[in-house]
Amino acid sequence: MQSQRPYTLVARFYDELHGDAQRMNRFARNKVLGKILPSVHSVCDLGCGTGTTALELAHRGLKMYAVDLSPTMCRLARQKARRAGLPVRVICSDMRAFRLPEPVDLVICEFNPLNHLPRRADLIRVARSVWRALQPGGYFYFDLNTRRSLQELYPSTHWFEKRSFCMVLHGGYDRRRRKGWLNLEWFLPTGRVWRRHHEHMEDVWWTDQEIRRTLRRAGFSHLRAWDGAKVRPPSPHSHPGYDTYYLAQKF
Numbered sequence: 410m411q412s413q414r415p416y417t418l419v420a421r422f423y424d425e426l427h428g429d430a431q432r433m434n435r436f437a438r439n440k441v442l443g444k445i446l447p448s449v450h451s452v453c454d455l456g457c458g459t460g461t462t463a464l465e466l467a468h469r470g471l472k473m474y475a476v477d478l479s480p481t482m483c484r485l486a487r488q489k490a491r492r493a494g495l496p497v498r499v500i501c502s503d504m505r506a507f508r509l510p511e512p513v514d515l516v517i518c519e520f521n522p523l524n525h526l527p528r529r530a531d532l533i534r535v536a537r538s539v540w541r542a543l544q545p546g547g548y549f550y551f552d553l554n555t556r557r558s559l560q561e562l563y564p565s566t567h568w569f570e571k572r573s574f575c576m577v578l579h580g581g582y583d584r585r586r587r588k589g590w591l592n593l594e595w596f597l598p599t600g601r602v603w604r605r606h607h608e609h610m611e612d613v614w615w616t617d618q619e620i621r622r623t624l625r626r627a628g629f630s631h632l633r634a635w636d637g638a639k640v641r642p643p644s645p646h647s648h649p650g651y652d653t654y655y656l657a658q659k660f
């Protein structure tokens with residue numbers, strides 16, 4: 410069995426696994442940023458994954474940068490942009506220290522990349538890097554899974570069976586370390602045999618107070634927050650308290 414760095418195999422099958430997330434992202438983005446987007450000319454998609462959002466915004470004529478730590482995600486995002494003939498500049502970098510060639514009007518960080526930071530203290534590093542990446546008056550938009558989500562939704566087991574892979578997702582919550590964790594056991598066809606691979610991920614959470622304090626320390630103001638259930642597409646499975654969407658402005 411091979412152990413993989415987080416977001417290596419997930420990256421390869423990300424679009425197949427998370428198709429619905431893109432619809433959710435789009436819906437929430439339009440709801441929160443609807444009035445702001447017409448005045449935005451340049452955007453950075455931070456923790457861009459395979460670049461779906463970056464491509465959508467590039468398609469609307471926005472100048473796009475996309476940043477991700479996973480080389481596989483970056484390769485796939487570049488590939489998708491090239492195939493679509495869209496000018497997205499993909500930068501393989503850590504969100505705690507990334508730099509853009511020029512400041513942008515908006516930094517977007519969708520579908521909880523911030524929960525993946527290894528240490529709670531990393532949040533201020535990201536906030537400062539985002540602040541540096543923005544024009545004065547620019548916006549930082551992101552969503553986060555709450556503690557409740559990590560404690561109640563992560564402890565579970567799911568089985569995915571597709572043509573190109575099988576995967577067992579088993580998760581839990583470590584109270585002492587205040588982290589949610591996910592073990593992904595992949596089974597991939599290789600010639601006539603199925604090979605097993607392992608990926609492990611951990612997520613941290615912050616209170617609303619910690620988020621507000623950290624963003625203020627980094628120089629943001631006008632912070633607004635929405636419960637996920639208010640901005641995601643209406644669904645009988647959508648309950649309040651599991652994720653939060655934030656919008657902050659650099660002044």
Ligand SMILES: C[S@@+](CC[C@H](N)C(=O)[O-])C[C@H]1O[C@@H](n2cnc3c(N)ncnc32)[C@H](O)[C@@H]1O
Pocket residue numbers: 416427430434455456457458459462476477478479482502503504505518519520521522525526
């Ligand atoms: C759940 S995915 C979200 C991807 C995309 N934003 C979307 O909406 O589908 C989280 C992404 O964050 C990236 N990521 C995790 N830690 C990161 C870091 N420190 N710096 C940059 N990207 C990171 C992962 O590689 C992954 O692509």
